[in-house]
Amino acid sequence: MLWGRMLAIAAAIAGGFFAAGQARADDPDFLSVAGGWYDWNRQFDQAGEFRLEYRSDRKLWVFKPFAAFAITSDRSIFLHSGLLLDIYFGRRLVLTWSEAPGFCDQGDSRRDLGHALEFRSQLELSYRFDDRSRLGLAVSHYSNASLGDSNSGTESAMLYYSIPVDKLWWR
Numbered sequence: 001m002l003w004g005r006m007l008a009i010a011a012a013i014a015g016g017f018f019a020a021g022q023a024r025a026d027d028p029d030f031l032s033v034a035g036g037w038y039d040w041n042r043q044f045d046q047a048g049e050f051r052l053e054y055r056s057d058r059k060l061w062v063f064k065p066f067a068a069f070a071i072t073s074d075r076s077i078f079l080h081s082g083l084l085l086d087i088y089f090g091r092r093l094v095l096t097w098s099e100a101p102g103f104c105d106q107g108d109s110r111r112d113l114g115h116a117l118e119f120r121s122q123l124e125l126s127y128r129f130d131d132r133s134r135l136g137l138a139v140s141h142y143s144n145a146s147l148g149d150s151n152s153g154t155e156s157a158m159l160y161y162s163i164p165v166d167k168l169w170w171r
Contacts, residue, residue, distance in 0.1 A: 124160060
């Protein structure tokens with residue numbers, strides 16, 4: 001699994017270099033909202049999940065910083081901050097890979113994630129509209145990278161809508 005993850009990261013970075021010519025310098029800051037299904041694959045402690053994210057337009061090499069807040073219907077709370085990479089396939093399709101360490105408070109969840117420090121890895125495939133807003137599907141994984149006594153991890157399947165921040169102020 002570690003080799004698979006490392007291969008996926010290497011492919012995403014390589015894809016970023018190849019797509020650099022297509023990178024949209026005009027892509028703005030985004031406010032992203034998402035809703036979905038927490039623990040959808042193992043179905044041990046399923047819950048609804050809501051996310052709010054700020055995605056910066058500033059680039060650190062080929063990566064962009066972002067910050068995320070998530071809450072589940074069983075009151076688990078996640079605060080993450082990390083980096084993302086947008087890979088463009090033409091004008092319309094955008095594959096976004098992101099990694100972020102963060103804090104987790106498990107609330108009333110029965111799933112013991114094993115540590116307060118959790119890492120979120122995510123792949124999102126989005127459709128980019130003419131106004132640069134995006135609608136996408138994402139799959140993410142929460143894990144403590146074996147920092148705690150247990151590392152059960154969990155996955156979320158999410159529907160994202162990302163709107164340019166400047167559209168929020170109706171400029």
